[in-house]
Amino acid sequence: MSEHEQEAExxxxxxxNLSKHFSLGNxxxxxxxxxxxxxxxxxxKGEVLSVVGxxxxxxxxxxxxxxxxxxxxxxxxLLHGKDILAQEPRKASLAYRRQVQMIFQDxxxxxSPTHPIGYHIERPLQIHKLAQSxxxxxxxxxxxxxxxLHPPADVAERYxxxxxxxxxxxxxxxxxxxxxxxxxxxxxxxSMLDVSIRMEVLNLIEKLKTERGIGFLYITHDxxxxxxxxxxxxxxYAGNVVEEGESCALMENPAHPYTQLLLASVPDPSSGLSTGxxxxxxxxxxxxxxxxxGCPFASRCPMRMSICEEKMPRRTSLAANHFxxxxxxxxxxxxxx
Amino acid sequence: MTKPIIDIRNxxxxxxxxxxxxxxxxxxxxxxxPGEVFGLAGExxxxxxxxxxxxxRTLRAPAVITGGEILFEGRDxxxxxxxxxxxxxxxxxxxxxxxxxxxxxxxxxxxxxxTDALHRHTTISKxxxxxxxxxxxxxxxIERDRVxxxxHELSGGMRQRAVIAIAIALKPPLxxxxxxxxxxxxxxxxxxxxxxxxxxxxxxxxxxxxxxDMSLLVEFCDRIGIMYGGQLVEMAPAQMIFKTPIHxxxxxxxxxxxxxxxxxxxxxxxxxxxPSLINAPHTCRFEPRCTVCNKAQCHDKPQMRExxxxxxxxxxxxxxxxxxxxx
Numbered sequence: 001m002s003e004h005e006q007e008a009e010x011x012x013x014x015x016x017n018l019s020k021h022f023s024l025g026n027x028x029x030x031x032x033x034x035x036x037x038x039x040x041x042x043x044x045k046g047e048v049l050s051v052v053g054x055x056x057x058x059x060x061x062x063x064x065x066x067x068x069x070x071x072x073x074x075x076x077x078l079l080h081g082k083d084i085l086a087q088e089p090r091k092a093s094l095a096y097r098r099q100v101q102m103i104f105q106d107x108x109x110x111x112s113p114t115h116p117i118g119y120h121i122e123r124p125l126q127i128h129k130l131a132q133s134x135x136x137x138x139x140x141x142x143x144x145x146x147x148x149l150h151p152p153a154d155v156a157e158r159y160x161x162x163x164x165x166x167x168x169x170x171x172x173x174x175x176x177x178x179x180x181x182x183x184x185x186x187x188x189x190x191s192m193l194d195v196s197i198r199m200e201v202l203n204l205i206e207k208l209k210t211e212r213g214i215g216f217l218y219i220t221h222d223x224x225x226x227x228x229x230x231x232x233x234x235x236x237y238a239g240n241v242v243e244e245g246e247s248c249a250l251m252e253n254p255a256h257p258y259t260q261l262l263l264a265s266v267p268d269p270s271s272g273l274s275t276g277x278x279x280x281x282x283x284x285x286x287x288x289x290x291x292x293x294g295c296p297f298a299s300r301c302p303m304r305m306s307i308c309e310e311k312m313p314r315r316t317s318l319a320a321n322h323f324x325x326x327x328x329x330x331x332x333x334x335x336x337x
Numbered sequence: 338m339t340k341p342i343i344d345i346r347n348x349x350x351x352x353x354x355x356x357x358x359x360x361x362x363x364x365x366x367x368x369x370x371p372g373e374v375f376g377l378a379g380e381x382x383x384x385x386x387x388x389x390x391x392x393x394r395t396l397r398a399p400a401v402i403t404g405g406e407i408l409f410e411g412r413d414x415x416x417x418x419x420x421x422x423x424x425x426x427x428x429x430x431x432x433x434x435x436x437x438x439x440x441x442x443x444x445x446x447x448x449x450x451x452t453d454a455l456h457r458h459t460t461i462s463k464x465x466x467x468x469x470x471x472x473x474x475x476x477x478x479i480e481r482d483r484v485x486x487x488x489h490e491l492s493g494g495m496r497q498r499a500v501i502a503i504a505i506a507l508k509p510p511l512x513x514x515x516x517x518x519x520x521x522x523x524x525x526x527x528x529x530x531x532x533x534x535x536x537x538x539x540x541x542x543x544x545x546x547x548x549x550d551m552s553l554l555v556e557f558c559d560r561i562g563i564m565y566g567g568q569l570v571e572m573a574p575a576q577m578i579f580k581t582p583i584h585x586x587x588x589x590x591x592x593x594x595x596x597x598x599x600x601x602x603x604x605x606x607x608x609x610x611x612p613s614l615i616n617a618p619h620t621c622r623f624e625p626r627c628t629v630c631n632k633a634q635c636h637d638k639p640q641m642r643e644x645x646x647x648x649x650x651x652x653x654x655x656x657x658x659x660x661x662x663x664x
Contacts, residue, residue, distance in 0.1 A: 199606025
């Protein structure tokens, strides 16, 4: 495979073999839950990487690891080429937190009800010493303008309860923008919003990406919006990245059986319900598959082969920037059993 | 035309608030035919769930039904006595609630929650009731021996199925489903919807399906009604709404969903936020967010009219209509 043009440029964020394992069970019956397992990806300037997967697939844990809200079990996080975990093993530095910001799912819970909107945006500016106190008001107004909240002077004095969900989510975005981050981790920013308002938030992400060159990690379970805003899409299943590629190409030609299942399940108004016959089991096991060996999707996979139970598939490259982890696509495919 | 299973005529529901009454449902009329799946769509606070509550008469103060009638097979639900309504619920109309997975009692087994409903409404022996509970679980695709399971032992999708099993326990002809799959994954959602449509065929159910997910509605329903600010603004067969939406709000709602195929196009959604229902105007409630209609003529009270065969829209003079529409 030829090196893609973008590969030459240093990515803002590079994650290699990142894992987060939680210990379960007790002293005599120890068990490990692999919430995130061996995840690697790169995020470039001005790029949106969508992360999709069902609930419990480790999407949010991944964002929390990158935001350094919890420490990974193993793996490396490189920000502008610097190994962050080696330099700041215990706690993220102020500089790191300035560069990596996060937007949470619930705009009703992420703003303090006792402070006006202006306060929420002033605080990061003060903490990171990015504005002098005489400039604060002006900075806040500019930020509120950027996210489309008018008139800024009036909005800054309002309290969160006086605003709708969409407006609050935009305040959360303005707060993240205040410190001029390089990366914003958006954890399902639209799932709590009304359908008619979701598009505004997605278009704002698009605008910030092009105008400011911010890299976004957009976490969602909605494939259509992942395709709409994401340049690339990464599909996660049970903590593992099973497929990654350019959003449009990936959804056009999904290679992994799980991606195929997800895509077949999305309601499609142009066809009836009957056409979407799914081959894989919707719910294979009650517990998330978390075995030491083999492919995590094996128990639900319609194309299961004997090797799937034995060995975790490698990352196989299908085309430029399109990877899949499935034995079906490995160079020397074993015959179905 | 056959006799509709449920016929809602000029329904008005108000929530009495300290700031004045909020008209959650304002002059809504529609009918559901036997065996039909009717979808109600709209954003939060548009009155979809209030209509469901009115049909089952489960609305409590400060909600008040201030006008209209709801005819179920010709009988007016709103004039029934409390004994009659008790007998009517579940046997004739059952409901699957929003977030239904959490509506099961956590300390009682699934089986006894099903038999509970059977004993309450029928004179069935204990043994038969448990037998029937097992049958019902099998109908919704859960193994029979799970009757002894507690809700926490089942996954979200299975709990949702169990709730559907309870709802169809007395074979009601009409099932109301209020956002039944919103909290579920797409894969599980598809599975459950396929199950529901099978059940519909087998039991001959009519379904009132309430959700805000337009793509899901268009795929699953026969006919769709779109609500905005407590009013029904458009009503037509599903494919017709999808292909030729007429009301500007419906157009906006449909353009709020990104497609999965084809080239990437810029979508706008609907700028602005939903209206307050307190002292809402009697003119078009969508007017402040509307970018389509002729503003000069927006102040007439919109009238529900059949502009194309079977395609009803609340129109006023300033609204552009497609070619061939009756003016």
